[in-house]
Amino acid sequence: MVLDMIHFAPSILSADFTQLQKDIDDVQKGGADYLHFDVMDGMFVPAISFGMPVLKCVAGKTELFLDVHLMIVEPERYIEEFIKDGANLVTVHLETLKEPEKVIKQIHALGAKAGLAINPETPAERIRPYLSMIDMALVMCVHPGFGEQAYLSSSDEKIAQIASWIREEDLHVDLEVDGGIKMENVERIAALGANVIVAGSAVFKGDVEENTREFIGKIK
Ligand code: DX5
Ligand code: ZN
Helix, strand or coil, X not given: CCCCCCEEEEEHHHCCHHXXXXXXXXXXXXXCCEEEEEEEECCCCCCECCCHHHHHHHHCCCCCEEEEEEECCCHHHCHHHHHHCCCCEEEEEHHHCCCHHHHHHHHHHCCCEEEEEECCCCCHHHCHHHCCCXXXXXXXXXXXXXXXXXXXCCHHHHHHHHHHHHHHCCCCCEEEEECXXXXXXXXXXXXXXXXXXXXXXXXXXXCHHHHHHHHHHHHC
């Protein structure tokens, strides 16, 4: 049972890239233990974000656990490179995979943890068969592609459902939530059973260190 350990994962998608080192130092000082890294390819999602060169720089400068969320088609083509460049955990989208089990094994064989994500329109049941093979399930709480969107209330049921499967089957799987998490709803969402909490726009606005501390105060 891993769900008792809470991790906070600021998404650097909303960071100020002209002062990325400072933003990362601030979330670390505020108590974050993960750093969420949103890779977008303009194919699986409309936007393009960043990739290996940024990850490589960040990995060389921080001790934070690097949680890499691949919103890209054919992620199996790039997994090895992301792990080589410092990813501790690689999350791929179930919607992009023809052979999910094979890709999960590929991530593990390369020495990283494996996460599997589902979009808002993908039913929770689709991820269930893979829960015993992965280290983390990721429930997208917005349509992926952009920061600063509103939390979709339909995510509540999915989070609670997956958390109950993890509990009932005593699985060693973390449950991550991503998208629309704010100071006002984080407590309620964590109480549904999520234990890895991603937040982007709500962290990297104003006092980053203080925002991080306040988030963590609400969930730990
Ligand atoms: C959405 C990304 C999220 C995003 C979260 O496509 O996967 O990680 O950065 O941002 P907020 O917290 O602003 O919704
Ligand atoms: Zn993400």
